[in-house]
Amino acid sequence: MNDEDKIELAFLRFHSDNPKVYEEVRDISLEISRSGKEFYGMKAVFEVVRYHRTIKTNDPNFKLNNNYTALYSRMLMEREPELAGFFKIRQRGVTECS
Numbered sequence: 001m002n003d004e005d006k007i008e009l010a011f012l013r014f015h016s017d018n019p020k021v022y023e024e025v026r027d028i029s030l031e032i033s034r035s036g037k038e039f040y041g042m043k044a045v046f047e048v049v050r051y052h053r054t055i056k057t058n059d060p061n062f063k064l065n066n067n068y069t070a071l072y073s074r075m076l077m078e079r080e081p082e083l084a085g086f087f088k089i090r091q092r093g094v095t096e097c098s
Helices: 005-019 019-034 042-056 066-079
Strands: none
Touching: 005 019, 005 066, 019 042, 019 066, 042 066
C-alpha cells in the first residue's frame, strides 16, 4: 500500500467519523462560490473550519489533516454540482473517492 492509499483510507475513516466537517466545508465553499468567486483554495476553507472548531468545541483531539484537502475538494466537486470545477486539483495516483 502506497502513501496515497494510506492517506485515502485515513481520510475515509475521518470522513465517516466526522460528517459535520464535510457539511461545514461544503457550506463555506458554497458561500464563497455564491459570492462570485470562480475558484478558491481548499486550504483556506480548512483554516476557516479550524477557526470555527476552535471556538465551537472543547475537543482537544480534533485535528483537520492538510492531507485531506485534495480529497475533500474532489468529493465536493463530485457531490455538489454547484462546486464543479471550483477547486484547482492535480492528478492523483489513486482512484477517486466517493
